[in-house]
Amino acid sequence: MNVPPAALLNKTKKNFIGLNAPLGYVAGVGRGATGFTTRSDIGPARDASDVSDDRHAPPAKRNKKPEEEEDLNDANYDEFTGYGGSLCDKDPYDKDDEEADAIYDSIDDRMDQKRKEYREQRRREELENYRQERPKIQQMFTDLKRDLSRVSVDEWSNIPDVGDARNRKQRNPRMERFTPLPDSVIARGLGGESVAAIDPASGLASMMPGTTTMGPGMVTPSGDLDLRKIGQARNTLMGLKLNQVSDSVGGQTVVDPKGYLTDLQSMLPQYGGDINDVKKARLLLKSVRETNPNHPPAWIASARLEEVTGKVQSARNLIIKGTEMCPKSEDVWLEAARLQTPDMAKAIIAQAVRTLPYSPRIWIKGADLELELKGKKKVFRKALEQIPNSELLWKLAVDLEEEEDAKILLSRAVECCPTSVDLWLALAKLETYENGRKVLNKARESNPKDRHIWITAAKLEEANNNDTLVEKIIERAITTLLANMVELNRDQWIKDAVEAEQGGSVLTCQAIIRHIIGHSVEDEDSKHTWMEDAESCAAQGAYECARAIYGHALTAFPKKKTVWLAAAHFERTHGTRESLEALLQKAVTHCPQEETLWLMGAKSKWLAGNVPAARSILAFAFKANPNSEEIWLAAVKLESENNEYERARRLLAKARSQAPTPKVMMKSAHLEWALNNLDMAKSLLDEGLKQFSDFHKLWMMKAQILEQQGYNEAAWDVYRESTKKCTQSIPLWTLQASLEERRGKYTTARATLEKSRVRNPMNDQLWLLAVRLELRLGNKEVSRSVMARAQQECPNSGLLWAAAIFLEDHARRKSRSVDALKRCQDDARVVLAVAIVFWMDGRKNKAREWFNKTVKIDPDLGDAWSYFYKLELLFGTELQQQEVLERCVKADPRHGEHWQATSKNILNWRKKTPELLRIVADNLPIPVPSNQTF
Template sequence: MSRPAFLDQEAPKGYVAGVGRGATGFTTSADTGAVRIEDDIDDGGPKIDDDSGLLARRGKGDAAEEEADKIYEDIERRLSEKKRKKNEQLVEKPPSDDPVSQFVDLKRDLSQVTRDQWAALPEVGDLTRRNKRMRLLEKQQQRFYAVPDSVLTGLGSSQATNFASISQGKDKLLSQRLDELLPQAQTTTDAIEEQDSDMDSQIADVNRTRLVLNSLRRTAPNKASSWIASIRVEEQAKNFSAAKRLAVQACQKVPQSEEVWLESIRIHQKSLQSSYECKTIANSGLKFNPKSLGLWLKLYDLESNSDTLTKRKVLMRAIENLPRVPELWKKLVQQEESAEEKRKLALKAVELCQSDWDLRRILVSLSDYKESKSILNEARKIMGGNPQLWITAVELEEKHNPEVSETKLLSMMKKGMGEVSKVEDSDANTDWIKYAMAAEDENYLKTCHALAKAAFHTQLEVLLDLPGWIQKAQDASISHKNTAKFIYQAIVEKFPNDTDIWLLLFESSKGEMPTLVQHYKHAIELNPREELFRLMYAKDLWKLAGDVDGARSVLISANNDLPQSEEIWLAMAKLEIMNKRYKDAGVIFKRALDEKAKDSPRIWYKYVHYQRYMYYNKEVSSDKILEAVDEALNNFPQTSKLHLQKSQILMSDINDPQKARSALSQAVKICPQSVPLWTSLSQLEEVHFKSLLKARSTLDLALLKNPDSDLLWVHKVQLEVRAGDAVAASQICSRALQKFPSSPMLWVQQLSLITKSSQKKNSFLDALQKTNNSSEVLVEIGRSFYMEGKYSKAEQWFQRAVDAESENGDAWSWLYKVLGNLGKSDRRAEISKKVDSLFDSISKGVVWIKCKKDPKNLTCSGAEILDTTARVI
């Protein structure tokens, strides 16, 4: 760029640099020469005007310059004022608004962050690349490489891998992942901030509500709801003085409003004012509202309970103004102590309040039998559709005439239900069963019976809902057993051949032996061909009443009526055996076999079992037992239980394994579908002949004949376990579970093969899911904890097994056993008693069945079998 020419030229005369830009004039030594100090002596020479030239034009006399100076000064003043205000704001601004000071505490906390936490912080905007890196990392981790031989050789001399630590690490990782899935708790700071924001919003809402209500009170000062709302807003804001002030104003503005006076009393009570002030407010309100029931009751409540005289005076004043209000009369009757005075007041109350039932009920309770009947008859004309009227009449009859027949009470109740049905839309709208339960609570059992029976017979025709009535009875049985029993009685009268209802009735009558006997007799009379009723009748006479002779006579009568019933024959024999009358039992078996020798293999089986027991007691010889079982097999050669029984006699009683093997070999040919025969033969080969090869081949052949039997696979696994080959047992069990994934017994074997406790937890869950919480699996889990010495946890699992299936005897035995380890003798006694009552229904459990069917235990009770099983399990 070329240099401008004017820079090399001489400046014009009088030129001052910068004057065009508003610069002020100045003088240098170059213009004036050397500075010198002149004497302050007037030499009398001519005066020199120093303001000549350029400075002369900027003198004080120039008005335009002065105006410009004023403008600049004004601008400068405004700028300085603005700067001063800004500085003041900076000084007054709280330190928390300063970004530097605001995050000081957070910066200080950063010193506690670890390196791993820093490394785990995500980078903003790097989500896509991060996901890609994670995928690549997972692929790299999933790659597998062939390990060199040198490494494998080195591993051979190194220490063994610690699989326990690996498992613990996996469990720890699983726990961490589960914890991450849980919702994170809010920090205290967040909670406080949220609370503060809620409080601010509430304050803002209160202020807005105040403004709205103030406007409403100004526009409609006589509207009580606006005043009450204002009082409650101040109450919500905890401003009780303002609330009381508004209450006083409200009473002045709207004195005829009952609600306003009651609200004033309430707010004064809440602000801990004395009862005297509250009573003063109530009396003031009653001057304007003498017909206000609410104010009279409030004044009554404000009086002290010990001051009965004042309370009575308040009620009398209230009745003077409100003579037909039943509630006041009821309270006045309660205040009286004399029965005669109460009756007089009740008479007057009924006269003034004829449609109120409670007052009439009070009068009935204060009157004698004759007067009560006349009161009820008079009430029937006015309120004949009231259910409680008829119930009270029936209760009155039961109370004053204990010998009254149930037929009469039932007739009265049916008549009452008919009257009620005329008033109500439908009979179903009245819940008579609730009234029946209330009568039971008051010990009016005949009334309860009449109510239940009449309700069923009248409402069943309308509803036609028998299952609904059964459900009502079952619901009532929880707390009102008599009501449930009476409902069942009503149902069996309508449906006398329904066995299930009779069973429910029997169950509801347990504990009342005379009533139970009466029900049994009635059921047998109506159902003479039902053997179950006769068997239950005999059993309850024997077990509950201890009447052996009575039970025997019931069974003899049943046998005469039903001679073809094998259950009755066996019950007769069992009764004699359990009471140690063995010869009588033998006679009964002989009679039964004479009549049913060709018809009942079960009687033959029980007879042989009885003979084995007699053999152990040295009452019969072994030849007689074999003779009996051979005769049974001649009659029923296809009965596998008889073949199995013969092998047990040969093995256990006579101790002849060779004959037992021959008998079982012949039996599996005749009954190839019988799994117990195959397993018995296999065990015989294994235990007595020490031939694992034959034992295995026997089970394999059995599987060919019975491919759908999971029990055979269980025995194969157990065989390998006894042989000491845990690997083969595990392999067989895995194959079996593939074919029978929901078999409880196979899962029990699978769990028993797991030796490491770290692996059991997942297997427990799998077994429970696959078997739908089978009792066998629950028992095995409890057994596992028992073997580890965790008795309390084992008890929980055994209890679950019992709750899941009460028919499992092994579950009861384990529970009984672990309670002994825990020293819970009382609980143990309860279990023993429970098992004794359920003895006949307990039909599962490998060890339980073995002990129960042992001929030596033929006469043992349920409690004795439980104790035996618990010792050997």
């Protein structure tokens, strides 16, 4: 064999020779070589581009030890078997087998789930058949038991006794029960002689069990049984048992004869954990006590562990030992008093007071143990002798006294605790006006940095009608505190103002707000901050504080219309009509260009019944805002509501000539339509459409008037032309499709709705019209299909989800309601649909609860109020009906399918909210359980 020279020179073996090549290795690829793959490399039925299985880690095997390296030493080699090791040591279970097992398991689980319902049904049927074939004894005699209720007392008493029906051979004399006779009977049976022992020869001794084990002295030397010593032994055993449960603490027994049974109940083990954990904890705590016996928490924890496990006596012993080891720990003494009975607790506290005479907590515990008021007072007075500077003890002692005695105690308390503001304030409240002022002056000298004293002084002056001093005291308080380097917390002062208002000190709260509201507020943020403060005070019910904040803001920003509007809305909600009108009068002086302020003032006068004053306000508004559309329309509404139709017509004519706007034209035509002047209304609409052809309401009114006159073809032409001008108007498309449906042109109606959806994509109202059209035509399956398409385009539409609930059968509406609530939880229409479903199921209280949720989510939804009111009309009381009516009037709803259809009807143009609510509720269908859509 020829060996290359290089191999001869390099006799050392390289470490990579004999090893497998790495993954993806191609020989010579660095020199531009191209690798190739044969079938022997990738195996059968595999593509060359597939990733090799070796790239993925083999599946994890359970309980498999890490594979050891094979021993290739010559000592491990055999000519017959090769290298040592088991041929079966390799695990034949590879990842293909594991994948197959997982697939089979999943198939088995799926098949088991399919058969589960059938298996459970079959098991229930078998159990039912079994109970029918083999009923219980009590079920077999149920009818007979029921007849026993008619048996009379005499019949019961005349029922004969059964007796022992067995014959003598069946009876077992050994099974007869035997009751030994008492000693007195045995003594009397011995012929009246008074004896103290039983002769064994008489045979009676054999009836006394345990004569040989009762102990010495119970059998006389002659072999007789002594009856007297049996009773003495019994008493001795009872005494031993009582001694075992007794103990001595400080020479006194801890057994309470009166509360013995109660203590027995407390000693029952109540711990339900593992006893091993208790043992471990006990050992740990014992180690802590032995290591550091002067550590109070160790003794307390040990006692509580024993208490939890039911060993109260052990806990008491441990804590007593703790008081000996830690006599200066008040926690240990208090724990010892807690674990003892009341009488023993007093002794423990007495010893604790001798050890720690300056601990307020121990004195308070001693007062708590006293049952009578006199004893409590005595304990507190002794405590105050020892600890005269304890504010807590003074407060507790004062609480127990009457007014006169409390005043004396407080006089002494402020001398001992001059820095306690609470004691000074309590004394000032009990004193007269003059003495109260002196007390507060002394309190200010002792506590110059406390704001409560100043605020209390202001309240005192207000209570005594010294209103001028209130402002001065608050102003001086701010100055003094700042001079003493006290940081003023603005939020805390506002909180004090709220508390002052709640206490009835209105002037004090307003003075605080005026002097603190601008403190530490930047000029750029002042307006926003003050509005938030006012809203926060109003939310807490502090309306005077909010009013003071608004007043300060209006002083700082007299030309800001947003501040005036916020203050006006506040007065309208929480104030009186007089306060609102006074505010609005100031507002229009500073902001005459703000139309809303003029209109609010006019409306307030009109609602109060003062129509001339409302006209006067609108006249001034005209001068300040000439050609204002809102003011023109408000004046027209004022006149029309008061039956002054001619004045309203003149105002509208003047408005059309000076300020011809779409709304003015619409209101002009609407007034003539309401007064049944249809031709005049149509001419006004034609005139308006020439100027404003893109205003959809003019087209709607013209078409509706034509429908009212019976010109359906002309109305349809108007709708068709209007939808070309106003393609985005959903009501126009709706009215056109509705007219086509009424005329029997269902295909045209479908086409119109399809065209409207093309012009207005993702519009849930148009989709709902298409669904309802198919329902009215009897195509329920088609309507469900349309609803499915609609929800694909508008998946979060509460309107469609609410309608989808009633498309389902009655049995499936509940699950559909759950799906709708998951998708649209806060949508009032979905919540309303759920409430109706509860009503249909006969659950009136649940429906009432969900109607309440609906009107809270969206108070502007008139349909919710109508259904709620109808429910109360049918099943509620008069009080409930009135409550819903008042809440609806306060909310003043404007929207809702049924509500708008009624309110927009020309016949109801002057109806108010209560009348509209009754009309809509009367026209609503009553929800009844059925499989039809609602």
